[in-house]
Structure formats: structure tokens, C-alpha cells
Amino acid sequence: MKSIILMAAVALLSTTACQAQIKNAKTATVKVYGNCGMCETTIEKAANKTKVSTVDWNEETKMATITYDSKKTNVDAVLKNIALAGYDNQSFLAPDAAYNKLPGCCKYDREKKTAMLTQPAKDTMTTMQNHTNHQHDGMVNATQETNQLTAVFDSYFSLKDALVKTDGTIASAKAKDLQKAINAVKMEKLAMDVHNSWMKVLNNLKEDAEHINITKDIAHQRDYFMSLSTNMYALIKVAKPTETVYYQYCPMANEGKGANWLSKESGVKNPYYGAQMLTCGKTVETIK
Amino acid sequence: MVIQKSFCKKLLPLAAFFTLLISNLFAQKIVRYDLYVKDTIVNFTGKQKRAIAVNGQIPMPTLTFTEGDTAEIYVHNELNEETSLHWHGLFLPNKEDGVPNLTQMPIKPHTTHLYRFAIIQHGTHWYHSHTVLQEQIGMYGNFVMLKKQGDPTFRKGIDDLPAVPVVLSEWTDYKPENVHRMLHNASDWFAIKKNATQSYGEAIKAGHFKTKLKNEWKRMLAMDVSDVYYDKILMNGNPSTDITSIDGKQLKAGDKIRLRISNGGASSYFWLTYAGGRITVVANDGNDVEPVEVDRLIIAVSETYDVVVTIPAENTAFEFLATTEDRTNSASYYIGNGIKQLMTPQPRLKYFEGMKMMNGMMKMNGDLDDMGMNMSLNQMDMNVVMYPEITGELKKKGDEERKGMEMKNDHSNHSDNQYNSNALSDIVTLNYAMLQSPTKTNLPKDAPVKELKFELTGNMNRYVWSLDNKVVSEADKILIKKGENIRIILYNGSMMRHPMHLHGHDFRVLNGQGDNAPLKNIVDIMPMETDTLEFNANVEGDWFFHCHILYHMMSGMGRVLSYEKQAANPLIPNPKLAQRKLFADDRAFHFMAENDFATNGNDGMAMLQNTRWSISTEWRLGYTPHHGKETETHIGRYIGKMQWLMPFIGFDWRYRKMEKDGMGMIKGEKNLFGQTNTKDNRRQFSLGVAYTLPMLVILQTEIYHDGNVRVQLMREDIPVAKRLRMSFMLNSDKEYMAGFKYIVGKNFALSTHYDSDMGFGAGVTINY
Structure with a gap:
């Protein structure tokens, strides 16, 4: 109990200390697009300025809490710096060059960017910053690329359903479909960020799918399904599903260490235990 | 901010002075503006500062006309100082051009001046104060002239x-x-x-x-x-x-x-x-x-x-x-x-690459060497070596790619494109050679041609900018005849680029577009470039031709082109007085002073200098009699384009109680040449010369009226780090000094030095 009080006191002290640095402090919470912990570091580094502004970005909610000296700066000035570091936000779109410089894992989806109107305008942009080609291809091929990966995701969902039903034979067959879908993907047509993500998970996806395919032992299949799900999750985060997908979690699976899976339905149907504990688990993230 | 704009739509008969053919269908329109020039307080940075607003706004209001209008602009000077307005790029009678002490007398405080002229061209121009430095603090605005209806060039x-x-x-x-x-x-x-x-x-x-x-x-x-x-x-x-x-x-x-x-x-x-x-x-x-x-x-x-x-x-x-x-x-x-x-954003400049480039271009005598590149029209930009977006990002030491870059550079070393940014990258940068007029711009064919050549000169160390090493006040007006075709060949031998502006005329820039050479009234000319301009002399008057960088212009970088046998300007009743006032701009002296309040004494100097002259006083004031007090005053004149040489006359006064030796005799001090001096209440006249040696060390040789000679080497402000400066001095009187200074603010530094007379000291330096 004592230690809790102490911790609380320390926490309190440190917050007041932080705020004491910034005079005329105002706070705003705004959307900043990003993916991962690395993004958080970059975003906060771009926006933190001693005695002028501090930013706390939340990876889960993509919301940044900006505390700033209202006499020295404003929210837009801070957001501009964040955008110049490569991160789109509610006021500014990052320059393409800055976005392209981000490490692969940080290449979030640029939801706010609207497609260029005319062909000439697009040409202009590409010549202007010669490394933006991928960016534009990405936009043009956006639909095509989702179609490609849809087959992969659909096979995965069928496989999951088979596991929910605790049917090793169907699971094995669905894993075969998944293998085919994976091999059918023309990765050169993927947008650059999706492509990067795809490259990272490809070998693991293949391996897991193969293992599930060659056995009919449901326990083995569920073991491989754990890592398969983790990789699918990483991929779908970047590639964006065509419809809402739920990332779900069962704390008991994996011998009490917990495991995740993806589902098209918000209701929990546990692929690790099936009928044994069908509704054990919860949705931890909704991916749109 | 609201633009106060008052139109007076009056139907006037066709004015006789109107040189342009105007269709009778369009009645001539007088467009009137009233401009109230007034002091104001602005806050751009969180600090309140003085500025000048016109009609309560910065920039000044946008003035809009249509070709064929007559402009009537009333300038109400509500300042407590003189002002003027120059209509930049406009064709107008000389007395409406707005250059104080050249085309008109300044607009006195609390008076009104009317500028009235016909609008005989179209296009985007602007206007600004031509009086001292008013342009810097708010006196600039847009001046737009639209094409009239039915203009064939629409x-x-x-x-x-x-x-x-x-x-x-x-x-x-x-x-x-x-x-x-x-x-x-x-x-x-x-x-x-x-x-x-x-x-x-x-x-x-x-x-x-x-x-x-x-x-x-x-x-x-x-x-x-x-x-x-x-x-x-x-x-x-x-x-x-x-x-x-x-x-x-x-x-x-x-x-x-x-x-x-x-x-x-x-x-x-x-x-x-x-x-x-x-x-x-x-x-x-x-x-x-x-x-x-x-x-x-x-x-x-x-x-x-x-x-x-x-x-x-x-x-x-x-x-x-x-x-x-x-x-x-x-x-x-x-x-x-x-x-x-x-x-x-444009990435930061690679300054040391620029420095390397300058080293290559600069000859030991201060001339620039273009290595036979014949540069002109901004096509080659030496500065590309500093642009990361063209020549690559600055690489860290040992980076493999760096070697690749250097290899590439070596290969292109002797090619013409080394500094051509459009050849070096995918980024298309505009240069003057790409400008082409949609209409033919040839000058009258049978007119006599007068050729003028100017070298743009100057040096950064003393911030002196000139043409052919002469500032406005040192040169005569350049006489031209009405009807002549004037061809001006400019070569920039200085280390900075200069936007050269001609009043009252547009010139063709010969840029390889033949008959369709573009018309301009400013040409930006980079170091080592040569550009050729030509125009037909068609409006009498005294027209200013100058560098438009305000601080260069105020330093005297310009000339006056004057038509021969022209009628006197009614707005200049006393041409001699006007000329003296015009010349005063570049003759002005600039003052600086510095004092080091140290534990071992007060060291300082004050200096007044202008384009050629320098009057300076140095002092060292000890706190005890045997530390002594001394001052040296020099009046000198800078010689040559680079101003490395300065002969001067001086006056020294020293007072110092010398320590006595064992016999109770006062020790004299011997210098390196075996000459003795007592320093005890010594008053001396001197003749000397200061010369800036390589490494910016100043070698100063002085002979005093008693025959003593002193040779001194000195260097101040050696940049050790961003804010740290080192200085040293030693002379043949066996005096020496070395010190460091850390610059804290614009006028404030922490300093420490060791002086052979006064020993070690530390203190603060205040400078102005």
C-alpha cells in the first residue's frame, strides 16, 4: 500500500514538474496518423520543444495530446512540425518525401490523402519528387491490391471457422487454400508499405499454413494458428481490410499465455477451444 | 484591414500628353488613390516594434489600374521624417519616378505630394519607398496594371x-x-x-x-x-x-x-x-x-x-x-x-561545400576565376554545391556513398554541367535562358548603339559595394542620348549576387531567344556571370540604375543614367543641393565601439568608417600606475578593390610608471630594433600602413616622429567555435596579447585575455 502511495506521489510530482516547464499552458487532443512505438518516438521528438510544447501520442487511439505555451505557439505550428516529420494529422498532410523516408513499419495508411485529379497533375508530382512513384502507384492500385490480399484473408477466416468447429480435416483443406492464395499474390503490384509488410510475414505465413495443412491433429493446427494470426494481424493493419475486422484475444490459450486471432464478427467464437469454451475471450482492437 | 480607395470617375477629353493610341470607344479614366503614410507599432515576434503603415496596413494597399487609365496618387506624409514612393518597373515621366534628391525633392513631413501619370503598360509591378531604409519596415505594396479590353496580347x-x-x-x-x-x-x-x-x-x-x-x-x-x-x-x-x-x-x-x-x-x-x-x-x-x-x-x-x-x-x-x-x-x-x-522544406545549405567552391574560384589577389566557364543568365549556379536536393545530402564520414558521390563529381569536374542544376537533377529550376517573350522585342534597327560596361565590385569584409570600384558619390552621371540604343554589359566580379534594376525602362536580356528576348527591368547576376542588356533610350530624365539589395544600394552600388541636353526637372529647384543629399547616402559614416571591462584593465576601441575612410581609437586603461594607460588613434584610407591596404596617420599617448631597477634608475624598454622608449607620458605622432595578410592577419607598420618603429601583427575574431572567438597581437615593442571571447548576445560577450603589460584578466565585453 505504501509503495502505491509513493508511486502516486512520484507520478503526481513528475506531472506537475512537466507542466511547470510550460507557461500559459493549453492542451489539445488531436488525431495524428501512425503505426507503432517507433512512430511515437518520432512524432514526440518532432513536436517536443523545451518550454514551448510537449506531445504525448497514443499508439492505440492515434490521438496526440499536445500541451503548449499559448503565447509562444499554437496547435497548428506543432502539427506542422509533426507533418514535416512524416506524419499526417488532422490539419496537415506530410510532404511525400518525408513520408517515404519513414521506416517500413511506420508507413501508416494515408487515409486523408485524396487522389490527384488529373493525369498531368500526377505526372507533375512524380517528376517533382522523383522518389514518390511508389506512392502514386499505391494510390492507383489501391483497389487491385486489396483484391489480391482479400483471397488470403478469406482463406484465413475459413481456416479459423474450421478451428472453431474443431474440425481438423476441413482446417487442413482450408490451410491448403490459404497456401494457394499466398502464392497467387503478385507482390510487385502491392503498394510500397503493404509490400514491405508482406515481405516481412511471407515466410512465416507459408510455413504456418503448410504445417496446418500436413496434419489433421487439431492441437498442432491450433499451435501454428497462433503465430499465423499474429502475422495476419500485422499484414491486415497495413493493408486495410475491405470490411471491419476484429482482433480478439483469449487469455487461456497457449497454456495460459494467451493468444490472438482475427474475426469478421464482433462476437467471440474461440478457435483455440471451440465448443469447449466457445465464448472465452474479448475483442482487443477493431480494424477498419 | 480595409483598403481605402477612392475612385474619381470623371470623363475627360483625350489628354494630349497621352502617347498611346486609345480607342475612342473607351473614355479615359482617372483612378485616384489616397495614401496616408504613418508611423505604427507592429508585433510580429511578440515584441512591439516601430514600423510604417500606409492607410493603416502593411504591406501598403494593392493599387490596381487598367492600361489607359490615368493614375492620381496623393501621398499624405504623416511621418515626422521625409518619404517618397517609387513606382517600380513603370514607364513614366522622370519627375514621377519617386527617387528623392534625383527625380524630386523628398516629401517633407506632414505635406502631401501628388504623383500623376498615365498608365501605358500592363503587368505585375510593385511600389516602395525610395527613402533611406523605409522599405525594410513596411513601405512596399503591389501595383497591378490590367490589360485593357480587346488587347491583342490577351x-x-x-x-x-x-x-x-x-x-x-x-x-x-x-x-x-x-x-x-x-x-x-x-x-x-x-x-x-x-x-x-x-x-x-x-x-x-x-x-x-x-x-x-x-x-x-x-x-x-x-x-x-x-x-x-x-x-x-x-x-x-x-x-x-x-x-x-x-x-x-x-x-x-x-x-x-x-x-x-x-x-x-x-x-x-x-x-x-x-x-x-x-x-x-x-x-x-x-x-x-x-x-x-x-x-x-x-x-x-x-x-x-x-x-x-x-x-x-x-x-x-x-x-x-x-x-x-x-x-x-x-x-x-x-x-x-x-x-x-x-x-x-528546402534542406539546409552545405556551407563548407560552398566554402570549398569559393576557395576554388578566388585568386590570391581577390579576383574571381571562372575557369573559362563563361557564365550567364543564372544557368550555372555555383551554389548548387551547397544544395542537398541537387548534389546529394551531406554524408557522414566513412560513408560508402560519399565516395561514390565524389567519384561522380570528379568525372563531371571538367564538364560544362558541373553547376547546371537542371542537368544534375530531375528538379527543373527556372533560369533566364528559359524566358521567351511571346512578341518580338527588337530595338529600332537604325539607331546608334552606345555600349556601357560595368564590373560589379565589392567586398564583404567591409561591406563596400560598387560598380567599377566606385560608389554613386564617386562617379559622374553617365550621359546617354535620346534615341540611342544602349547596350549594357555587366560582369559580376564580387562574391555576392546582385539584382540590378533600371528605372523607367524595360531592357531586353540577350538570352539566346533571338527576336523574342524577354523584357525585364531587373537582372539578377551571380558571381562571375556576364549578362548583356539593351534598351532604346526613349524617355528623358535622370534614371537610377542600381543594385536593389537595400543595404547595397545605400552603400552606393549604382549609377545615374542621364539624358544629354534634357529639360530641367521642375521638381529639383536646386540640383547641387539635391546631388549633395543624394551622395550623402553612401558617404555616411558607420560607428562601432567595443569595451572589455576586465579584471586587469579596460580595453576598447571605437571606430567611424565609410566607403574609404576609417577613424579609429583604441585604448588600454590599467587600474594601477605601472599598468599604465594608452590610446592610439588612426585616421586611414582604404586602398584598392579589396581594401586590404590602409595607410594612416596616428597619434599615440601613453602613460606608464616604469618599474625602477636596482640602482633606482628608470628602465627604458628596448624594442626588437634596439630602440628605447620610456612609455612614461609619451606623446607621439606616427605614419603607418596596415595590410591584411593571408589568414586575415593585419600587419601594421608605424614610424613615430621620434624615429621609433613599431611592427605589429594582429588578428581579432578568429572563429574557433560557433560563439567562441580568439584574438592575438604581438609587436616589436615586445608586447603581446592573446584572448578568448564567448559571444553571449548581440552586444555582449564574456572575455578573457593575457596581456604583456597588464597580465591575465577576465571580464565582459560590451560592443555597439
Whole structure:
């Protein structure tokens, strides 16, 4: 109990200390697009300025809490710096060059960017910053690329359903479909960020799918399904599903260490235990 | 801010003085503006500062006319000082040109002056004060002249686009007089603010120690592409502007917008770039040019460009960015509705690459060597070596790619394209050779030709800028005859670029476009470039031809072109007085002073100097009798283009109680030449000469009236680190001194030194 009080006191002290640095402090919470912990570091580094502004970005909610000296700066000035570091936000779109410089894992989806109107305008942009080609291809091929990966995701969902039903034979067959879908993907047509993500998970996806395919032992299949799900999750985060997908979690699976899976339905149907504990688990993230 | 604009629509009979043919269908219109010039307080940075507003606004209101109108502009001077307004780029009678003490007497405080002239051209121009440094603190504005209806040069899809006039400018919290003074005193405070000191410490860190050494060996101070640090960059008076609609019409994807851009900055060039794609240049200096698409352009001080940009996507505003040439600051226009798409900022300059380039170009005698490249029209930009976007990012030491880059550079070393940014990269940068007039611009064929040649000269160390090493007050007016074709050949032998502006005429820039050479009234000329301009002398008067960088102009970089046998200007009742006042600008003396309050004594100096003369006094005041007190006063004249040589006359006074030796005798001091002096209450006249040696060490040789000789080597302000300076002195009187100074603020430094007379001391240095 004592230690809790102490911790609380320390926490309190440190917050007041932080705020004491910034005079005329105002706070705003705004959307900043990003993916991962690395993004958080970059975003906060771009926006933190001693005695002028501090930013706390939340990876889960993509919301940044900006505390700033209202006499020295404003929210837009801070957001501009964040955008110049490569991160789109509610006021500014990052320059393409800055976005392209981000490490692969940080290449979030640029939801706010609207497609260029005319062909000439697009040409202009590409010549202007010669490394933006991928960016534009990405936009043009956006639909095509989702179609490609849809087959992969659909096979995965069928496989999951088979596991929910605790049917090793169907699971094995669905894993075969998944293998085919994976091999059918023309990765050169993927947008650059999706492509990067795809490259990272490809070998693991293949391996897991193969293992599930060659056995009919449901326990083995569920073991491989754990890592398969983790990789699918990483991929779908970047590639964006065509419809809402739920990332779900069962704390008991994996011998009490917990495991995740993806589902098209918000209701929990546990692929690790099936009928044994069908509704054990919860949705931890909704991916749109 | 509301523009006060009063039109007087009067129908007048066709005026006789009107030289243009006007269709009888259109009645001539008088357009009247009233401009109230008044002191104001602005707050751009959080500090309240004095500025000048016209009709309560900065920039001054946009004046709009249509070709064929008559302009009547009433200037009400509500300042407590003189003023004037110059209509930049306009064809008008000489007495309306607005150059005080040349084309008119200054507008006295609390009086009204009327400028009345016919509008006989169209295009984007601007206007500004031509009185001292008023242009820096708010006196600039847009001046737009539209084509009249039915003009055969009307261009569909360009001249009918929604247009926004934009005047670029800069703001500094320092008084412009102070900026001017600091520039003349080679203060490096602006470099510190810009983080561009280029000290030895920084050079070593960047692996460029040798470069820095060679640079100082060639007697150069650290160079930058611009002289002054500005707190804010403004487009129409704001660092950031959203433009979501024009004339009440919301902007949407696909819209094209024409920006009429004038550079009203006092000393800054700006890079113009657009986040929504390429920029189409459609006019320059108010004259139409064949549309040319570029990724970026640099707008010289006082130039104007009309550009067309397109909004390429829905729900997005695109940043139009104006970045200073030194890339330390910028201003933005966001064009369109929605989330703002930013432009990639211009990356920081690679200063030491620039230094290396300058080392290669500079000969030991201070002349520039273009290595046979025959540069002109901004096609080769030596500065590309400093542009990361063209020549690659600065690489860390040992980086493999660096070697690759250098290899590449070596290969292109002898090619013509080494400095051609359009050949080196995919980025298209505008240069003058790409400008083409849509109409023929040939001069009258049978007119006699008069050729004038000027070399642009100057040196940064003393901030002296001139033509053929003569400032305005040192040169005669240049006489030309009405009807002649004047050809001006300019060569820039100085280390800075200069935007040269001619009043009252447009000239053709011979740029390889033949009959369709573009018409301009400013030509930006980079170091080592040669450009040829020609115009027909068709309006009598005294016309100023000068560098438009305000602080260069005020230093005397210009000439007056005067028509032979012309009628006297009624606005100049006393030409001699006017000339004296005009010359006073570049004859002005600049004052600086410095004192080190140290534990071992007071060291200081005060200096008054102008283009050629220098009057300086140094003092060392000890706190005890045997530390003594001494002062030296020198009056000297700088000789030569580089001003490395300064003969002077001096007066010394020293008082020092000498220590007695064992016999009770006063010891004299012997110098290196075996001459003795007592220093005890010594008054001496001297003749001497100071010469700046390589490494910027000053060698000073003096002979006193008692025959004593003193030779001294001295160097002040050796840049050790960004804010750390070292100095040393030793002389043949066996005196020596070495010290360090850490610059804390513009006028304040911490210092420590060891002096052979006074020993070790530390203190603070205050300078002005």
C-alpha cells in the first residue's frame, strides 16, 4: 500500500514538474496518423520543444495530446512540425518525401490523402519528387491490391471457422487454400508499405499454413494458428481490410499465455477451444 | 484591414500628353488613390516594434489600374521624417519616378505630394519607398496594371484566371539602421543567429579543416548566400495565409490560380515551390513570357513573377512556399479547401561545400576565376554545391556513398554541367535562358548603339559595394542620348549576387531567344556571370540604375543614367543641393565601439568608417600606475578593390610608471630594433600602413616622429567555435596579447585575455 502511495506521489510530482516547464499552458487532443512505438518516438521528438510544447501520442487511439505555451505557439505550428516529420494529422498532410523516408513499419495508411485529379497533375508530382512513384502507384492500385490480399484473408477466416468447429480435416483443406492464395499474390503490384509488410510475414505465413495443412491433429493446427494470426494481424493493419475486422484475444490459450486471432464478427467464437469454451475471450482492437 | 480607395470617375477629353493610341470607344479614366503614410507599432515576434503603415496596413494597399487609365496618387506624409514612393518597373515621366534628391525633392513631413501619370503598360509591378531604409519596415505594396479590353496580347486561360497579388517581404526586430551599421562593421551576429558561423570547430567536425584554412588564407570571411537574419518572412504581411476562395468563389480541385508575386524584400531572395505540382511561369517583371513549367524558381530582390498553379485534389489545400535563399525561414500560402498538404522544406545549405567552391574560384589577389566557364543568365549556379536536393545530402564520414558521390563529381569536374542544376537533377529550376517573350522585342534597327560596361565590385569584409570600384558619390552621371540604343554589359566580379534594376525602362536580356528576348527591368547576376542588356533610350530624365539589395544600394552600388541636353526637372529647384543629399547616402559614416571591462584593465576601441575612410581609437586603461594607460588613434584610407591596404596617420599617448631597477634608475624598454622608449607620458605622432595578410592577419607598420618603429601583427575574431572567438597581437615593442571571447548576445560577450603589460584578466565585453 505504501509503495502505491509513493508511486502516486512520484507520478503526481513528475506531472506537475512537466507542466511547470510550460507557461500559459493549453492542451489539445488531436488525431495524428501512425503505426507503432517507433512512430511515437518520432512524432514526440518532432513536436517536443523545451518550454514551448510537449506531445504525448497514443499508439492505440492515434490521438496526440499536445500541451503548449499559448503565447509562444499554437496547435497548428506543432502539427506542422509533426507533418514535416512524416506524419499526417488532422490539419496537415506530410510532404511525400518525408513520408517515404519513414521506416517500413511506420508507413501508416494515408487515409486523408485524396487522389490527384488529373493525369498531368500526377505526372507533375512524380517528376517533382522523383522518389514518390511508389506512392502514386499505391494510390492507383489501391483497389487491385486489396483484391489480391482479400483471397488470403478469406482463406484465413475459413481456416479459423474450421478451428472453431474443431474440425481438423476441413482446417487442413482450408490451410491448403490459404497456401494457394499466398502464392497467387503478385507482390510487385502491392503498394510500397503493404509490400514491405508482406515481405516481412511471407515466410512465416507459408510455413504456418503448410504445417496446418500436413496434419489433421487439431492441437498442432491450433499451435501454428497462433503465430499465423499474429502475422495476419500485422499484414491486415497495413493493408486495410475491405470490411471491419476484429482482433480478439483469449487469455487461456497457449497454456495460459494467451493468444490472438482475427474475426469478421464482433462476437467471440474461440478457435483455440471451440465448443469447449466457445465464448472465452474479448475483442482487443477493431480494424477498419 | 480595409483598403481605402477612392475612385474619381470623371470623363475627360483625350489628354494630349497621352502617347498611346486609345480607342475612342473607351473614355479615359482617372483612378485616384489616397495614401496616408504613418508611423505604427507592429508585433510580429511578440515584441512591439516601430514600423510604417500606409492607410493603416502593411504591406501598403494593392493599387490596381487598367492600361489607359490615368493614375492620381496623393501621398499624405504623416511621418515626422521625409518619404517618397517609387513606382517600380513603370514607364513614366522622370519627375514621377519617386527617387528623392534625383527625380524630386523628398516629401517633407506632414505635406502631401501628388504623383500623376498615365498608365501605358500592363503587368505585375510593385511600389516602395525610395527613402533611406523605409522599405525594410513596411513601405512596399503591389501595383497591378490590367490589360485593357480587346488587347491583342490577351491570353485566354491565363489572363482570365482568378488572380491574387502577393508581395513578399521580411521582418527583423532590429532597426534597419542598426542592421546597416552591423553589416558595415562585419558583425557576425546574423551568422550566429542563422547557425552559419562556419568556425574552425565546425569545420573540423565536418571534416573541412583544410577548406576553412584555405578560405582564411585567401582572406575571406565566412560566406553566406545572404547577409541578414530575419525573424519573419511575410507574404502580404503574414507568415501563413489560407486562401480558400477568390472573389467569393470557393476554390476546388482542378482550379487554376494566377499568383502575381513581387519580391518586396529588402535583401532576401526567395525560392518558390508548390506542394500541388509544377509552377507555370507566365510573366516576369510585368512582361508576358511564353508559359514555362518548372519545379521551382528563385525570385530576386525586387523582381516580379506571375505564376499559375493548379489545385490537384479535392478536400486539400496545397502549400505555396517562399523560402529565403539561406533557407532559414519561410512563409506559406495554403491554396484550396481542406487538409493542408505541406511542401518539402528546402534542406539546409552545405556551407563548407560552398566554402570549398569559393576557395576554388578566388585568386590570391581577390579576383574571381571562372575557369573559362563563361557564365550567364543564372544557368550555372555555383551554389548548387551547397544544395542537398541537387548534389546529394551531406554524408557522414566513412560513408560508402560519399565516395561514390565524389567519384561522380570528379568525372563531371571538367564538364560544362558541373553547376547546371537542371542537368544534375530531375528538379527543373527556372533560369533566364528559359524566358521567351511571346512578341518580338527588337530595338529600332537604325539607331546608334552606345555600349556601357560595368564590373560589379565589392567586398564583404567591409561591406563596400560598387560598380567599377566606385560608389554613386564617386562617379559622374553617365550621359546617354535620346534615341540611342544602349547596350549594357555587366560582369559580376564580387562574391555576392546582385539584382540590378533600371528605372523607367524595360531592357531586353540577350538570352539566346533571338527576336523574342524577354523584357525585364531587373537582372539578377551571380558571381562571375556576364549578362548583356539593351534598351532604346526613349524617355528623358535622370534614371537610377542600381543594385536593389537595400543595404547595397545605400552603400552606393549604382549609377545615374542621364539624358544629354534634357529639360530641367521642375521638381529639383536646386540640383547641387539635391546631388549633395543624394551622395550623402553612401558617404555616411558607420560607428562601432567595443569595451572589455576586465579584471586587469579596460580595453576598447571605437571606430567611424565609410566607403574609404576609417577613424579609429583604441585604448588600454590599467587600474594601477605601472599598468599604465594608452590610446592610439588612426585616421586611414582604404586602398584598392579589396581594401586590404590602409595607410594612416596616428597619434599615440601613453602613460606608464616604469618599474625602477636596482640602482633606482628608470628602465627604458628596448624594442626588437634596439630602440628605447620610456612609455612614461609619451606623446607621439606616427605614419603607418596596415595590410591584411593571408589568414586575415593585419600587419601594421608605424614610424613615430621620434624615429621609433613599431611592427605589429594582429588578428581579432578568429572563429574557433560557433560563439567562441580568439584574438592575438604581438609587436616589436615586445608586447603581446592573446584572448578568448564567448559571444553571449548581440552586444555582449564574456572575455578573457593575457596581456604583456597588464597580465591575465577576465571580464565582459560590451560592443555597439
